[in-house]
Structure formats: structure tokens, C-alpha cells
Amino acid sequence: MKGRRPRPLDDGDSGEVRVSGDLSWAKPIENRRVFYLIQSATIAFMSIISNCTASAMNDAATTLINGNLVAFPTETVYGLGADATNENAIARIYEVKGRPTGHPLIVHISSIEQLDKWARKIPEYAIKLARSFWPGPMTLILPRTKLAKDFITGGQDNVGIRVPSHIYALALLKEFNTQGGLGIAAPSANRFGAVSPTTAKSVELELGNYLSRNDQILDGGHCDIGIESTIIDCLQEKPIILRPGAVTREMIEDTLGINTDFNSPIVEGLQIKASGLLESHYAPKAQVYISGIPAPGDGLIALETLATPKGVVRLAAPKTNTEFARILYEALRLADKKSLARVFVLPPKGEGIAIAITDRLIKSAFNTSKF
Ligand code: TXA
Ligand code: MG
Secondary structure (H helix, E strand, O other): OHHHOOOOOOOOOOOOOOOOOOOOOOOHHHHHHHHHHHHHHHHHHOOOEEEOOHHHHHHHHHHHHOOOOEEEOOOOOOEEEEEOOOHHHHHHHHHHHOOOOOOOOEEEOOOHHHHHHHEOOOOHHHHHHHHHHOOOOEEEEEEEOOOOOHHHHOOOOEEEEEOOOOHHHHHHHHHHHHOOOOOEEOOEOOOOOOOOOOOHHHHHHHHOOOOOOOOEEEEOOOOOOOOOOEEEEOOOOOOEEEEOOOOOHHHHHHHHOOOOEEOOOEEOOEEOOOHHHOOOOOOOOOEEEOOOOOOOOOEEEOOOOOOOOOOOEEEEOOOOHHHHHHHHHHHHHHHHHOOOOEEEEOOOOOOOHHHHHHHHHHHHOHHHOOO
């Protein structure tokens, strides 16, 4: 896998890129620059995406151990991974995402047995939740151990932990453990404020220009769930849902036999206490509307039971709420691919995953909604 990638062009190393033609007009130093420019351009056109073969997974774990980045599939969305104990690697996540520094990252671990390496004073209810929903689309915020440094937690005394259920995410985590790694920090693999990617191709479109030749993107197909994990604050006597997701409030309440609070909406890199502070997130370039009537030339995403008005560009017509969540982000990306100025999305009604879909859509429609 690595053999396919060009080697660095050091002095005395011509790399794998061959340039034909007479370059005698260039002085030696400029000559190198020309080579470098041509090589950079070539790299920009070369894909760093690989299939999740056993050898690619081994390479990916080594890539992480070496302090580079690996974008990988999870059951929710693709994550941009780095060794959670390596400060320089974590700094690159912020750089590649364009995310303001100092905001906490979720640490992904391979099993519940790894939890006490990262978290301590774990309340009984959190253990129950972990046993019920891990591996799966749930992140628990817990008091941190010394292993979770300030560069992961944003200086807070707590840390977000998740055991993903995607087979390739788990395989990568296990191989990373085998090679001596303890946890993979991974935000969604998109630029700050943009739509989370649910395919490897979308990761490349989002971050391809920012990743280096030593980084890697693992292609595990389309993410099954399609929206980010449920985040639960486990720092209080009772759990508080900070970000709704596929582990729903009903599921949590059924498991614990108590009522849970649904608190401040959480947006990437910023915990907010009041809706007046909401920022635009999960947003495509097209303006998102969650109310109103689309005009000819506008995009539309809605359950298939809603007919497409004449001249409106139907971007997706999911049959169920689950399918709605799965296709939502790709459908928003399609609006941009078609250069649409406006996209109307009718969020599904009801409880369960519909709450999470509506939560994301309110944030992506921030610029067009009144709060
Ligand atoms: O499904 C997911 O959770 C995906 C996949 C890749 O696992 N990850 C993800 O990460 O959505 P990210 O960084 O894009 O969103 C996580 C949110 C951010 O708003 C972050 O600030 C917040 O969770 N967060 C992480 N750790 C936290 C902590 N210790 N306290 C409060 N908020 C935290
Ligand atoms: Mg995100």
C-alpha cells in the first residue's frame, strides 16, 4: 500500500516522479523547485485512499504510531484519527480541520476494558450505558485520568470516550493497540463547520488538500448511521444528553429506568448553553432552509411521501427516518455539487433518530433560521 505512494523528494533523492523534457535552462536550486512543484501537483492528483485490506490496516496503525493522520470509517461518520497521546499529531488534526485549538476531541478505544486507562470515577449509570451501547454510536464524557492530556480535553478535567462498532474502526483500533497505541482521537473528518463525511470520497474532497502524503484515508464504504454519535455528559448525578444521536433518549431511559435531561446543544468545538449562541455547523455551501416552500431550481430533501414540486431538484427521498439520517449529509453535499444556491430540507417528525436529524438541520440552517 505504502509502496504506491511517492517518497519524499530529499536532496539526492529523485523520488518516484520522473520528469521528461529538457530542464537545463533551470539552475540547480530552481531545478529542485520545479521537481518539487511537479511532484506536489502529482500528489494532489494521487489518491491516498485505500481499501480496508489487512495490510492497509497494518499500515494505517503504523501511520498513526508514526504521528501521522488516518481518516477511517465509523458507523456514524468518518473520523480524522491521530494517536491520542501524541501532542504534535493532535495539533495536525486542528490544522487539517481548520478547527479552533483548545476544543476537546473524542478518544476512540477498542473495548470497554480500555476505559479505565482514560477515565476514572466512572458512575454506575455510565457503566450500564457502556455495557448496553458499546461498541456503538455513543460517546461518554467522564472524569479523565492523567493519560488524557490537556491537548485532548481542551484543558477540561474530563474526556469524551467512544468504542465504535464499525468492523474496520474496531480492527484499526485493535491493530493500533497491538502496535502499542492506547487510543485514537478522532473528530469528524470535515473542515470546521462543514458537513461530516459519510464516504471516503467525501473525506478526500473535504481534506485532500490539507492532508500530507504520509497520511491515509481508509475506505470502508458508506457509513451506516450517517450522523454523529450521541454525546452523554456523565459528570453529574444523572446523565445529560449533550448531542442527540442514534442512541436515543428513549433507549437511554429504558436502560437506566430514569428520566434523562436533554441539555445544551453541542456543536463542534463549542459547548453552548443558549440557543442564541448557535453557530452555523454541519453546513453545506448552499443555504439550508427547514421551513418554507422551495422554488424551481431549489434543492429538496424530504421523506418520499412528499412530492417534488415542479422544477425543484429532488436530492433525496428516503423511505424511513433511519434512511433519512444515513443519506442526509451526502444529499447536502449533492446540493453543492449541483451548485444549488438553496436547499430545503423537511426534517422527519417524531422521536428517536428524528430528534438528532432535526438537531443537525437546525444548525446547518442557522444562517437562514430565526431563533
Ligand atoms: O460520531 C462521532 O462522534 C464522530 C466519530 C468520528 O466518532 N466524531 C465526532 O467528533 O463527531 P467531533 O469532534 O466532530 O464532535 C464531537 C463533539 C465536539 O463538539 C467536541 O467539542 C465535543 O464533542 N466534545 C468532545 N470531548 C468533549 C468533552 N470532554 N467535553 C465536552 N465536549 C466534548
Ligand atoms: Mg464534527
